[in-house]
Amino acid sequence: MxxxxxxxxxxxxxxxxxxxxxxxxxxxxxxxxxxxxxxxxxxxxxxxxxxxxxxxxxxxxxxxxxxxxxxxxxxxxxxxxxxxxxxxxxxxxxxxxxxISEKIFELEDLGFGEGVRKVISSPSGLVLVGSPSGEGKTSTIAALLNFVNSHFEKSIFTIENPVEYVFKDNKSAFIQRSIPVDISNFYNGLCEAYRVDPDVVVSDSINYSDAMDQALTLCESGCMVIGSTEGGDCHQILDRLISCREPAEREALRARIASQLKLIISQRLVPR
CATH class of the missing domain: 3.30.450.90 (Beta-Lactamase)
Structure with missing residues (x-):
């Protein structure tokens, strides 16, 4: 080496x-x-x-x-x-x-205020984090999980490709599954999450139709789901998730997302 x-x-x-x-x-x-x-x-x-x-x-x-x-x-x-x-x-x-950064940021370090802390404290719902590759999605999601881990006694289940930030249990307990070493794909990981009684589920990608459907099912069952997706602005993130479906499926998907969506974070890094 x-x-x-x-x-x-x-x-x-x-x-x-x-x-x-x-x-x-x-x-x-x-x-x-x-x-x-x-x-x-x-x-x-x-x-x-x-x-x-x-x-x-x-x-x-x-x-x-x-x-x-x-x-x-x-x-x-x-x-x-x-x-x-x-x-x-x-x-x-x-x-x-x-x-991979050795530091897991606090929400305040990234400029997030009380509104984001209030949302991530909710018992259930859908949070979407979108950006182009390399623009900080993983660091933002790690900061969200760090906040939960520091303030709440919850079971956190992650499906990642691969596991980047390795968390130590504080108030919360973590299960971190890596694709493809631990689990074959995001859909199977989300199905497995359903069986291990999580409070918070993280999916490294929510772009696939079957993964999105299963993520919404988890939300509807009372979980908080944080999903990573490719990003434009907030409107473009939603439009991309919906428009990739067959026309006959879009209205039902739009209604499910509307009933569960708590927050969309769309971000870019500022060039130095």
Missing amino acids: TELLKICQMVKVKGASDLHLFPDQPVFYRLHGAIVKLEGIMLNEDQIKRIILETSSPKAREILGRQRQVTYAEDVETVGRLRFSVFLDKGKFAIAIRF
């Missing part, structure tokens, strides 16, 4: 959020939203394969062999927690790596 440690330490101190490793090509990292070349370092495919072997579990490698792609998270000594997305590029293995 020497190559990975060296590269991660070089770019993390610069404030990089992501790292891109392709065989026999320059290493790139993302800094303040822009892609930057890391001069003087290039990895071959054997080195990239070694990184995969040293950071992944047998289950993740089994999935990689079957599906030709896998996403997992791993704690790397001296670097921190990383999210690995492994895939094939022109027939060779490549990796996109996300640096």
Whole structure:
């Protein structure tokens, strides 16, 4: 893992959020939203394969062999927690790596006030968090869960791809399931959640029709569901979820969402 440690330490101190490793090509990292070349370092495919072997579990490698792609998270000594997305590029293995913040923010750190705290204190309902990839959805959801964990005695069940922030039980108790290592997909995870008596359920994606339907069923049964989705503004988030359905299904879905929806958070990061 020497190559990975060296590269991660070089770019993390610069404030990089992501790292891109392709065989026999320059290493790139993302800094303040822009892609930057890391001069003087290039990895071959054997080195990239070694990184995969040293950071992944047998289950993740089994999935990689079957599906030709896998996403997992791993704690790397001296670097921190990383999210690995492994895939094939022109027939060779490549990796996109996300640096996961060690800090779980308070709601106040992110500018959320009493209104959000009041909503997330509700016993049930639907909360949607939307943004483009890399714009902070996961950090916002972690802050919401951190608030619940600090103030309420609840059972929290998460379905994530993969588990990024690992929570320690405070007032609440956590079950964190990772796709595809622990559970195959979001729908199956939400069905499983229904059977373990949760108070709060988090779905890393609520874009799939079957997952959305099951999330609403959980809300209707008395759970708070926090769902992550791709985002525009609040209106666009709702329109996207509804318009992807067959026309005959849209009115019924609109009515179910209207009866359960508590809050939509649409966000963007401000460039430095």
